[in-house]
Amino acid sequence: MSTQVLRSDPASISFSSSSHLEVSSPQTRHALEIAARHLTELHPVVFPTETVYGLGALALNPSAASQIFSVKGRPPDNPLIVHVSSHDMLRSMLPSNFTIPKSYRALMKHFWPGPLTLLFPSDPSIVPSIITAGQSTVGIRMPSHPVARALITLTNAPIAAPSANSSGKPSPTAAEHVVRDLGDKVPVILDGGPCGVGLESTVIDGLSSDNTIRVLRPGGVTVEDIERALKEEAENGDSIPRVLVHRRDFRDAQLEASPTTPGMKYRHYSPSVPVTLLMTLSSPPEGVSSINANSYLSSLQNSIAKVGSTLKIGLLFLSDSRLGRLALPESSRLQWHRYDMGPSADPSVAARRLFDGLLTLDAEGVDMILIEEVVEKDEGLAIMNRAQKAAGELQWISF
Known part of the structure; x- marks a missing residue:
């Protein structure tokens, strides 16, 4: 299959109302029409969102949706998130007797369109089981990216x-990432430039009756953002829902065995080379020792014998951290490939750069990648969620 990469200018797209589309660029309009035609003909296409590039197909057509799994090599028990462009489209997917909870209305007011996915009850007569992996809920979001x-x-x-992306690999945040990975497996890639958020959407479940919002996957909307929005929208006498993060605040073995949302069961975000997460901020668990940073980095030279030539090491670091400022050991057979994730004070930059860093270093042919730990606050929670899933090893570091 020959893939068309079609430039689509987000700045040329506007909505004069919630659903009335205007496109000032003829080139962009033509690209969108080509992609829409392929979708209606049941072919998958790639398009940008504010989070990462998505591999799209008609959600309510099982034949179309099945192609997502074959192109990605995705396990069939890994559910898909559905994207809508309006509240009317959302309502058309929901059971007729379902009332949207007040907490959801508050979050939709603040974060839709945007990188927030909400779990809704799924009507199997509307939403095919291939989308939900047989679960009773479906994840839905309204993307903010104009394309x-x-x-x-x-x-x-x-x-x-x-x-x-191929299942298990880092998510693409630019069209060239998709071209390198999926190649000619899709007919159309809409190139809308780099993604602004760089990590997948936050997924929450607010359907329980215990007045909690459960964050199943941290992402582009932070826990702090969610808590502020719920507090702001609360009326006098309202009990503000508690926000609980999966694996941080609660565990659910049944949910992990049969996930209701992507990213919970299988290893994700891994490039083709080994990844080690350097734990430079947190203390090691009992029985685990840390190693001095200089000693650890120098010890990597021992791996040269294993690769038989120059050892290429990729390092994703924070620009103002102690590790980022550390002088790296030099050797004629040791080559460092550095990728700056930005300042520690602004984790949104690191969130935007994480996947690009993994994919860039992988494309540069490194033999291993080291990722520096970030504080699990704001976007840092989502960064560490992805970094821990990408890493095959954790190494505690001292200075």
């Missing part, structure tokens, strides 16, 4: 879209 919203609007149908 994504325009494509859904033109197609006039909900679009299921996981990240546009």
Whole structure:
């Protein structure tokens, strides 16, 4: 299959109302129409969102949705998130007797369109089981990226879209990432430039009756953002829902065995080379020792004999951290490939750069990648969620 990479200018797209689309660029309009036609003909296409690039297909057509799994090599028990372009489209997917909870209305007011996925009850007569992996809920979000919203609007149908990468690999945040990975497996890639958030959407479940919001996957909307929005929208006498983060605040073995949302069961975000997460901030668990940073980095030279030539090491670091400022050991057979994730005070920069860093270093042919730990606050929680899933090893470091 020959893939068309079609430039789509987000700045040329606007919505004069919630669903009335206007596109000032003829080139972009043509690209969107080509992609929409492929979708309606049941072919998958790649498009940008504010989080990562998505591999899209008609969500309510099982034949179309099945192609997502074959292109990605995705396990069938890994559910898909559905993208909508309007509240009317959302309502068309929900059971007729379902009332949207007040907490959801508050979060939708603040974060839709945007990188927030909400779990809703799934009506199997509307949503195919291939989308939900047989679960009773379906994850739905309304993307804020103009190209994504325009494509859904033109197609006039909900679009299921996981990240546009081979299953288990880092998610793409630029069109060139998709080209390198999926190659000619899709007919169309809409190139809308780099993604602004760089990590997948936050997924929450607020359907329980215990007045909690459970964060199943941290992402582009932070826990702090969610808590502020719920507090702001609370009326006098309202009990503000507690926000609980999976694996930090609660565990659910049944949920992990049969996940209701992507990213919970399988290893994700891993490039083709080994990844080690350097724990430079937290204390090691009991029985585990830390190693001095200089000693650890120098010890990596012992791996040269294993590769038989120059050892190429990729390092994702924070620009103002002690590790980032550390002088790296030099050797004629040791080559460092550094990738700056930005300042520690602004984790949104590191969130935007994490996947690009992994994919860039992988493309540069490094033999291993080291990722520096970040504080699990704001976007840092989502960064560490992805870094821990990408890493095959954790190493505690002291200075």
